[in-house]
Amino acid sequence: MRTKTMRPALLALGLGFLGACGADDGGGDDEPVDCSTVTGTDVFHVDLEKPGTSGMLDYTMKSATPAPPARGDNSWVFQISTMSSGVVGTPLDGATLQVTPFMPSHQHGSPIKVEVTPMSEPGTYKLEPVNLWMPGVWETTIRATSGTTSDSVVYKFCIE
Numbered sequence: 001m002r003t004k005t006m007r008p009a010l011l012a013l014g015l016g017f018l019g020a021c022g023a024d025d026g027g028g029d030d031e032p033v034d035c036s037t038v039t040g041t042d043v044f045h046v047d048l049e050k051p052g053t054s055g056m057l058d059y060t061m062k063s064a065t066p067a068p069p070a071r072g073d074n075s076w077v078f079q080i081s082t083m084s085s086g087v088v089g090t091p092l093d094g095a096t097l098q099v100t101p102f103m104p105s106h107q108h109g110s111p112i113k114v115e116v117t118p119m120s121e122p123g124t125y126k127l128e129p130v131n132l133w134m135p136g137v138w139e140t141t142i143r144a145t146s147g148t149t150s151d152s153v154v155y156k157f158c159i160e
């Protein structure tokens with residue numbers, strides 16, 4: 001599979017980022033983070049639901065493997081539905097999803113592209129790998145577009 005063969009090169013790139021990161025925070029990049037002291041993040045649970053920032057779509061995180069999200073490659077399943085005036089409508093099939101993990105404190109992302117696979121249940125998509133390669137707070141933006149409807153949401157997790 002294409003993504004698998006690409007991975008060694010991308011991981012090498014990731015290690016390059018890792019070196020760059022250490023320079024600005026002064027700490028070791030592998031330093032564990034105590035997420036119990038971090039506030040303002042999402043706490044994973046099955047069916048963790050959030051409206052999109054434009055209120056046009058509703059996002060529900062159906063599952064996470066591993067759960068809660070952890071360092072390395074994660075596999076997430078989301079159900080996306082239409083939303084109008086705060087009321088959730090029907091599941092959104094056939095959407096194009098753009099998934100972007102980002103570490104705001106270091107201003108970097110992940111070198112591994114998140115692949116999106118529609119699943120059999122209506123409006124449901126598998127996202128993997130969501131590669132959160134470093135301990136700390138990660139914001140993963142999920143933009144979904146279908147026709148003239150487009151909205152995005154940010155899931156923010158602390159990774160030990």
Ligand SMILES: [Cu+2]
Nearest residue numbers: 021103106134
């Ligand atoms: Cu970082």
